[in-house]
Amino acid sequence: MATLDAAGDALVVRIVYDGPPIAGKTTSLLALAERLGHGRLFTPEVSGGGRTLFFDWLEYVGGRYDGRAxxxxxxxxxxxxxxxxxxxLLLSSADAVVFVGDTCASGxxxxTAHLADLRAHLATREGPPVGVVLQANKRDLPDAVPLERLRGHGLAVIxxxxxxxxGIREAFVFGVRLALDRVRELERLGLLxxxxxxxxxAGRLLTALRGVALSGDGRVLFPEAASQTGALVGHAPKVPDAEIPSGWVWPPINGRVSLQEATARGVPLARELSPDEWVADSESGWRFHSPPGGAFVDPDEARAALSLWAQVHASLADWMSPSRCVALVEHGGRFRLWQVVRSEPTVWKWLASNLKAADAGALVDQAARLCNRVAESWAKAPWELPCTLETVSALDGSFVSLVPDAGSVRPTESTDRRARLRHQLQTLLEGELGVKGHALARSLAGG
Ligand SMILES: Nc1nc2c(ncn2[C@@H]2O[C@H](COP(=O)(O)OP(=O)(O)OP(=O)(O)O)[C@@H](O)[C@H]2O)c(=O)[nH]1
Ligand SMILES: [Mg+2]
Known part of the structure; x- marks a missing residue:
């Protein structure tokens, strides 16, 4: 759903490309990426036949809304x-939908059936309506059906x-306009x-999707290896291990212990998540992360940066899971900062794995109580901790994710963490339990 960023100077909207298989959604996004000249498509995984298994993801910053990017x-x-x-689950976060339809006779x-399904789904969405534009695709084929057959559904057709x-850019621009109409409504209702x-x-979305059960047998798919995300190895930097020189890891002793545990079953290889941003996941369940701008040529500058990170981490210690450290690694004459944190069960994973098996109402109540407690407690932290169901420990409500880089942490704001957590709870429940979850979450939001 549309949001403002933390500083309030950018509007974030999500345009979802829906449509039947092989209609041309991925092809459309590839063409759009090329035409917008902005970044590249991120596609976590595809089948051998080129079918999308999770999603394709593209980001574009352009235009302004009330002065905001x-x-x-x-x-x-x-x-x-x-x-x-x-x-x-993807549709449940759309502000507008570009529906890519195969409009030749065989498709x-x-x-039409898929479109009806989309509209039934959108009818269950709360808040202002989600607009749909029909991108009538494959118009080059000789058996493309006359446009008249496609009109009359109350949809824009491109x-x-x-x-x-x-026709790709046109459909996209129309989709953005629909999304902005919705934003205006959200704002009017005080929901922006x-x-x-x-x-x-995109990584967060991928994790969420991995948590969605596909079959009716209650099996929830959580492949251990987040390392299946995109194949992106190149000039990979070294990740820290327990051999690191003293003074290069914080906290000094427990940090080294953490590194030992993190690399006990092998030192993982880093892969590039986005330009100059690196991650690695070790077999013993630790995540290594190095942000863009985390590399230094001058060792003094690197040490100063480590010290700044250490201060931020120290001041957040009361709110964070303890199994973590920050470290500096020299490789190829450069020094790179890493944050290392053990993966802990999050509220999201805990709920997604247990909702089907036990009394969903009781579990959601328990999660809601934890969320309320977290919202209250984290508001007292000196720096803003990203508060989502995936950053809260299911065990004790501590912060179990990566701390924002020392250079970009912001003082804690009086944002409504509680509302955000509830919203996510609702999204999760919708994905897991369908309408039942929806009703459950609504009663939760009221209580
Ligand atoms: N003739 C023709 N072929 C197209 C057009 N758009 C896409 N295709 C072809 O349709 C096939 C499927 O395209 P994709 O973009 O992968 O389809 P998709 O909708 O992403 O499919 P899923 O990922 O399975 O949901 C590819 O072989 C494309 O080259 C078009 O406008 N005309
Ligand atoms: Mg596709």
Whole structure:
């Protein structure tokens, strides 16, 4: 759902590309990336046949809304029926939908059925309506059906040939306009909130999708290795290990112990998450992260940066999980800062794994109580900690994620953490339990 960033100077909207399998959603996003000339498409995984398994992700910053920069998150869903739960979760965060339909004779029935399903889903969304534009694709094929057959659904229709990039920008621009209409309504209703953006929004989404059960047997898919995310190895920097020189890890003793545990089953390889941002996941369940700008040529500058990080971490110690450290690693004549943290069960994972098995009402109540306590307690931390169901420990409500870089931490704001956590709870419940979860979350929001 649309939000303002933490500083309130950018508007973040999400445009979701929906449509039946093989209709051309991924092709559309590829063409859009090229035309917008902005970044590249991030696609976590595809099947051998090129089918999308999770989503495609593209970010674009352009245009202004009431003086604020518009930051578009552009996401395509996997069209295949077996991934419907992932598709629904993605749709539940849309501010507008570009529906890519295969409009040739052989595809039109599936397109119509899929569109009906989309509209049924959107009808369950709370808040202002989510607009849909039909991007009538494959208009180059000789058996493309007449446009008249597509009109009359109360939808804007824009013709496209995604494989040639035609009509792509037009459909996108229309989608953004629809999203901004919705933003205006959200604002009027007092529902446009400031939410600090996750460091890696696409990664967060991927984690959420991995938590969505695909089959009816209650099996929740949580592959251990987050390292399946994108294949991005190049000139990888070294990650810290227990051999690190003294003075290069903080806290000094427990930090080294942490590094020992983190690399006990092997030192993982780093992969580039975004330009100059590196991550690695060790087999013993620790995450290593180094932010853009985390490399230094001058050792004194590097040490000063480590010391700044140490101060931030020390001042947050009361709110954070203890198994973590920050460290400096020399590699190829440069020094790189790393943050290392042990993966702990989060409220999100805990709920997603248990909702089907036990009394959902009791679990959600328990989670809601924890969230309330966290919202209150974290408000007292000196620096803003990203507060989401995926950053809160299911065990004790401590912060279990990566601390924002020392250079970008902000003093704690009086944001409504409680409302945000409830909103996420609702999204999770919708994904896991469908309508039942929805009702549950609504009663929760009231109580
Ligand atoms: N002729 C024609 N082919 C197209 C067009 N757009 C996409 N295709 C082809 O359709 C096939 C499927 O395209 P994708 O973009 O992967 O489809 P998708 O909607 O992402 O499919 P899923 O990921 O399974 O949901 C590819 O072979 C594309 O080249 C078009 O406008 N005209
Ligand atoms: Mg695709």
């Amino acid at each position: 518009i930051h578009c998150e552009i996401v395509s869903v996997p069209g295949q029926a077996e991934f419907a739960p992932r598709r629904r 039109i029935d599936e397109t 013709e496209s040939v995604a494989s040639r990039g035609e 909130h400031r939410v600090p953006r996750a460091h890696d929004e």
